[in-house]
Amino acid sequence: MKTLKIFAVALAATVLISSCGDSGQSNNKKSNSGALNNSSAAEAVYVAPGEHDEFYEFFSGGFSGQVSVVGLPSGRLFRRIPVFSVDAEKGYGFDEESKAMLQTSHGFVPWDDSHHPKLSQTNGEIDGRWLFINGNNTPRLARIDLTTFETAEILEIPNSAGNHSSPYLTMNTEYLVAGTRFSVPIPQKDVSINTYKENFHGALSFISVDPEHGDMDIAFQIVMPGFDYDLASSGKGPSHGWTFFTTYNTEKGNTMKEATASQNDKDFIAAINWKKAEEYVAAGKFEEWDCSYAHNKVDEKTHIASTEMRNKVKVLKAADCPGMIYFLPTPKSPHGVDVNTTGEYIIGCGKLNADLTVHSFEKMLAAIAAEDYETIVDGIPVLKYESVVDGVVKSGGLGPLHTEFDGRGNAYTSFFISSEVVKWKLGTYEVLDRVPCYYSIGHLSIPGGGSMKPWGKYLVAMNKITKDRYLPTGPELAHSAQLFDISGDKMKLLLDFPTDGEPHYAQGCPAELIKPNSKKFFKLSENEHPYAIMSEEDARVERDGNQVHVYMSCIRSHFAPDNIEGIKVGDQVYFHVTNLEQDWDTPHGFAMMGANTSELLIMPGVTKTLYWEPKEEGVIPFYCTDFCSALHQEMQGYARVSAKGSSTELKWWLGED
Amino acid sequence: MKRLLFLLSSAIILVQCTPSSTDESVNDTSTVNNDQNNAVTLSGQEAVQDDESAKNILQVAAASPDHTTLAAAVQAAGLTTVLANNGPLTVFAPTNAAFDALPEGTVAELLKPENKSKLAEIITFHAAPGTYDVPALKDGQSLFVATGHNIKVEIKDDGTYVHGAKILGTVPATNGIVHVVDQVLLPQ
Numbered sequence: 001m002k003t004l005k006i007f008a009v010a011l012a013a014t015v016l017i018s019s020c021g022d023s024g025q026s027n028n029k030k031s032n033s034g035a036l037n038n039s040s041a042a043e044a045v046y047v048a049p050g051e052h053d054e055f056y057e058f059f060s061g062g063f064s065g066q067v068s069v070v071g072l073p074s075g076r077l078f079r080r081i082p083v084f085s086v087d088a089e090k091g092y093g094f095d096e097e098s099k100a101m102l103q104t105s106h107g108f109v110p111w112d113d114s115h116h117p118k119l120s121q122t123n124g125e126i127d128g129r130w131l132f133i134n135g136n137n138t139p140r141l142a143r144i145d146l147t148t149f150e151t152a153e154i155l156e157i158p159n160s161a162g163n164h165s166s167p168y169l170t171m172n173t174e175y176l177v178a179g180t181r182f183s184v185p186i187p188q189k190d191v192s193i194n195t196y197k198e199n200f201h202g203a204l205s206f207i208s209v210d211p212e213h214g215d216m217d218i219a220f221q222i223v224m225p226g227f228d229y230d231l232a233s234s235g236k237g238p239s240h241g242w243t244f245f246t247t248y249n250t251e252k253g254n255t256m257k258e259a260t261a262s263q264n265d266k267d268f269i270a271a272i273n274w275k276k277a278e279e280y281v282a283a284g285k286f287e288e289w290d291c292s293y294a295h296n297k298v299d300e301k302t303h304i305a306s307t308e309m310r311n312k313v314k315v316l317k318a319a320d321c322p323g324m325i326y327f328l329p330t331p332k333s334p335h336g337v338d339v340n341t342t343g344e345y346i347i348g349c350g351k352l353n354a355d356l357t358v359h360s361f362e363k364m365l366a367a368i369a370a371e372d373y374e375t376i377v378d379g380i381p382v383l384k385y386e387s388v389v390d391g392v393v394k395s396g397g398l399g400p401l402h403t404e405f406d407g408r409g410n411a412y413t414s415f416f417i418s419s420e421v422v423k424w425k426l427g428t429y430e431v432l433d434r435v436p437c438y439y440s441i442g443h444l445s446i447p448g449g450g451s452m453k454p455w456g457k458y459l460v461a462m463n464k465i466t467k468d469r470y471l472p473t474g475p476e477l478a479h480s481a482q483l484f485d486i487s488g489d490k491m492k493l494l495l496d497f498p499t500d501g502e503p504h505y506a507q508g509c510p511a512e513l514i515k516p517n518s519k520k521f522f523k524l525s526e527n528e529h530p531y532a533i534m535s536e537e538d539a540r541v542e543r544d545g546n547q548v549h550v551y552m553s554c555i556r557s558h559f560a561p562d563n564i565e566g567i568k569v570g571d572q573v574y575f576h577v578t579n580l581e582q583d584w585d586t587p588h589g590f591a592m593m594g595a596n597t598s599e600l601l602i603m604p605g606v607t608k609t610l611y612w613e614p615k616e617e618g619v620i621p622f623y624c625t626d627f628c629s630a631l632h633q634e635m636q637g638y639a640r641v642s643a644k645g646s647s648t649e650l651k652w653w654l655g656e657d
Numbered sequence: 658m659k660r661l662l663f664l665l666s667s668a669i670i671l672v673q674c675t676p677s678s679t680d681e682s683v684n685d686t687s688t689v690n691n692d693q694n695n696a697v698t699l700s701g702q703e704a705v706q707d708d709e710s711a712k713n714i715l716q717v718a719a720a721s722p723d724h725t726t727l728a729a730a731v732q733a734a735g736l737t738t739v740l741a742n743n744g745p746l747t748v749f750a751p752t753n754a755a756f757d758a759l760p761e762g763t764v765a766e767l768l769k770p771e772n773k774s775k776l777a778e779i780i781t782f783h784a785a786p787g788t789y790d791v792p793a794l795k796d797g798q799s800l801f802v803a804t805g806h807n808i809k810v811e812i813k814d815d816g817t818y819v820h821g822a823k824i825l826g827t828v829p830a831t832n833g834i835v836h837v838v839d840q841v842l843l844p845q
Binding site: 520555557581582584586628629631 | 707709711788793
């Protein structure tokens with residue numbers, strides 16, 4: 001409690017100081033310090049009609065569970081990619097093809113909390129192939145294919161709970177990592193929560209990525225002490241082969257964590273030598289544990305997702321694997337950990353602290369070699385703080401969270417409590433510049449952030465609090481992002497723009513890495529969906545007991561068939577609709593009155609299936625929902641529903657009188 | 658029909674091999690050349706660079722060596738957007754020979770800028786909203802065309818006729834369908 005009191009005093013003092021400094025601004029917020037004058041800022045973000053943005057930036061949706069695709073510098077939203085949450089607009093999680101994507105060991109989970117998008121890397125540089133993102137609530141990882149901008153695969157992480165320190169991939173995308181924010185009983189069992197200290201553990205998972213197809217697989221898990229594993233960063237260059245995880249709650253508290261987890265002066269950054277872990281796995285030093293987790297994947301030829309339940313995982317125990325894990329003491333419940341572009345500096349942001357702690361990878365190796373241990377915790381050596389720390393940034397801010405780099409030797413750290421970005425120099429640790437954020441920044445992002453080659457032109461601040469920044473929209477406000485020009489010595493505010501959901505991290509790269517590969521449509525000739533049809537001549541309706549399968553096609557501007565009779569109350573009707581178009585930007589929609597599901601949104605060359613249980617007799621209309629052509633309003637049809645047991649003949653037609 | 662498809666496909670290859678170039682100083686334009694060197698300068702949606710999608714009506718016409726006059730007329734009439742947009746349209750495409758059969762000097766006269774609206778009326782008379790493949794055209798059918806007129810469909814022993822012109826072949830397009838015809842259709 002003493003620490004907290006001191007902290008509160010420091011906080012109050014800072015508030016006083018900063019409010020003095022801000023007094024000139026409060027009268028005229030438009031003249032934000034650090035901002036370019038309005039016209040030059042406008043010029044810097046103006047993308048002329050028909051021109052393209054320089055960067056793609058992928059924002060996590062936070063509690064939307066999705067990813068949004070935004071252009072920089074304009075801040076324009078291009079697309080929201082459904083990932084962990086159903087999206088009725090696109091039929092994601094509603095049509096028969098995509099439902100399996102949201103299967104888990106807990107059944108169908110239609111929502112998650114997406115946090116940290118990470119682009120795949122080759123040799124430490126963004127390669128523009130895939131985007132990976134973690135689901136925080138029901139632990140999952142997703143892979144988005146950047147040729148289609150669709151979620152291609154979702155892997156559940158067993159023995160985990162709160163997949164927060166994830167994916168933070170390695171420099172050749174060998175592994176994604178998934179550290180648990182909650183320690184839990186592994187395997188889960190019915191125990192008193194007050195037995196936390198003996199029964200609860202944390203799992204750090206390493207997920208391999210197939211270099212050709214991107215398929216994810218859990219290579220191994222490391223069972224760790226019952227701390228909270230918060231964020232991660234993988235090494236690069238000299239530190240390639242190591243991944244660093246922040247921990248908090250090294251006190252192992254299980255209630256009122258805002259106080260109990262803040263007792264220790266220092267928690268740890270856990271340094272995991274995953275190459276060593278690979279050796280232990282290869283040497284058979286693992287245990288195979290029973291568990292249950294879902295692996296969901298879209299077949300590229302049928303566009304149908306399927307679920308495979310898996311039930312084994314290789315587990316390494318920290319105490320059994322010497323040389324695999326070391327703890328680096330780091331003050332005050334570190335949140336972000338970020339390894340710089342050269343792989344030498346490991347920056348820890350104690351979120352209750354004013355200062356940043358910078359560890360040296362080289363010093364860490366020396367301390368390991370010298371067995372320069374402070375103590376051993378649960379079989380894991382704790383290196384001496386003085387032996388590994390390279391410097392401390394006396395930031396003058398409060399509540400540091402995350403750090404990004406510009407590739408020119410500068411680091412940029414977000415400060416939540418003092419609501420600012422602080423620019424400082426690696427190696428000398430001097431503060432070079434600071435700009436306020438409106439308001440309360442969480443993550444920040446420089447395109448290429450986290451890789452060895454950032455493009456240090458822009459910085460995006462993702463703010464948690466909006467209040468008066470936009471036209472108000474009732475109690476719920478769009479989370480704000482702010483774009484800064486960081487090409488010069490001083491950071492310049494260019495633009496505010498609203499975001500979707502609650503972005504945590506965002507990551508971007510030059511458009512040229514992705515744009516040329518973007519798919520225009522799917523080739524119909526390659527469609528192997530079992531209910532696909534290649535032409536209108538194949539359109540038909542088949543009955544199998546009470547199941548009715550409609551093999552339907554759509555093309556500007558009709559469905560084939562568009563009149564169907566012989567469906568009966570109580571039937572299970574599947575409309576398998578193939579979009580025959582082979583042209584860019586020509587999706588069709590399909591919606592059925594009264595269907596207890598969403599529309600279909602069908603890309604050219606693809607087959608999607610809407611399930612419908614007719615409940616009453618009548619003639620039920622269906623139509624195309626995506627304005628496709630001048631005769632879009634004519635793109636419609638009818639399904640006749642007869643009484644159960646009626647003798648209405650099954651028939652269908654298009655264009656016959 | 659076979660010959661037409663062959664000609665079309667060879668023209669398409671030529672088009673793809675020809676690097677698109679921007680002439681003059683106009684932004685957002687590209688030039689599509691067919692093997693008759695009849696350049697069609699495009700801007701707007703019809704200038705979208707897309708080598709993967711199947712051809713739209715404008716691209717079908719521009720790539721056909723038998724339709725250079727029609728391509729030039731579409732351009733002169735300012736109808737390129739209409740034929741590149743999402744449609745759907747059924748276009749009756751007179752061959753060069755069909756245009757040549759008009760009284761001497763007619764085409765040259767129509768291509769003059771001052772006759773743009775007259776030319777546009779004639780071209781538009783060849784376009785019916787909707788996608789009518791040959792089986793969808795019935796004898797005696799009255800087909801609404803984009804000028805607001807109706808034209809007559811006749812099925813004869815030797816083929817299908819619209820407004821007195823014979824359908825020589827059919828090319829599907831992404832935004833509709835092109836029926837090649839042996840006569841220019843003229844409003845009466």
